[in-house]
Amino acid sequence: MLFSSRQFVDVIVAAPVGRINHSSAGELEGALAPLLEQTPSGKGGLVLDFAAVDYISSVGLRILMVAAKQMRARGARIAVAALQPVVAEIFAISRFDSVLEVFPSVRDAVAKLSPAALASFDAK
């Protein structure tokens, strides 16, 4: 699974690519682990840019939930942004849209998590 990340002050924006299914979910988990450690405690957080994710299975959603719990324990937040229509439906049907913060765009998510990061995000 392709995976890239960028940092904007106290917010990391990470962008997985492709299908997050039973065979690739482990790669997502492995890629997220160091980012969860890098995210500053007590502020900011992690934004997952899902613009290039075209499917996510229950295993992938569970990984997001575990990540959210870890982030909450550190006083930080996790958000998911820019869902493709099919993925947005999966979030709605699974009710994950009610337990994770979901935003229409990455910019909206960054703005919600950290005004300081938004300025950096807009500058780039």
Next chain:
Amino acid sequence: MKRIRFWGTRGSLPVSLTAVGVRRKLVTALRGASGRVFNSDGEIDAYLDSLGMAVAGTYGGHSPCVELETGGSEYVLCDLGSGLRPFGQAAIARHGPSSPQTYHIFVSHVHWDHIMGLPFFTPAYIPGNRVHFYGCHPWLEAALRRQQENPSFPVDFSYLRANIEFTVLMPGKGYDIAGMNVTAKLQRHAGDSYGYRFESNGKSVVYTTDSEHKLADPAETEGIVEFFRRADVVIFDAMYSLAEATTVKADWGHSSNVVGVELCQLAEVGHLCLFHHEPANDDEAISRILEETRRLEEITRTRAPMHISAAYDGMEIEL
């Protein structure tokens, strides 16, 4: 096997429609009928059919009891929830009280909602009948006896005058019972539960309730997929949403519609039947979940379409 007949489909606790719920359905139906003219019973039926289960029906409230009609003369049931009572009454109405019958009952586990129907199962009180219980828990017989002990119930188990038998099955081993090949599989649930795969005459049905499928372990997932493999029907515990099963209700021992679709797609199942409905969900909620599950199957489909239904008391599935 010829068909599946559902006598109890609700999980955890039996429920019933309330007067308020019936009135709400009537108001919706009458509002929809305003200005219409019905010239025959057929037109009335067609109108009611168009309203769907949320308005013109109900998923019902008995706890789990599912009949597998084998085509033979002996009855086969999965679980003895409160749905066992109407099943027993129907069997007596069909044969009369003095015509001995044989009942094979496979028990997923002995939590109360899955055994509460036995004290009200009239055929078990009638001499000459044969009631044969199968399960993988060694304490199956003790649990059934205990629920009828004083002070929990006024009629002791010893008053069951039918020929009562118990057989403890070994998971993973195939058994020939009532003309079918039956295999049990251990499932994740408090105190353990067991799913059953039934095969006969080229048809296969999997009854898998009270099972939490986390799908976190690939080997475990593959084992479940093999158990489901190309089954004609999988009767699946879809009690919670995936979000509930992953958060506040994690480790409560139940699964979701989303996991049901994924496992059945992987196993190339023909028909996924949502079962063990959450008691807090009314008919509108279950209908909505059914539609969403069908949509999920549609947008994630990689092979032939899979039929999806939501079980209701009285529903029949032809095999």
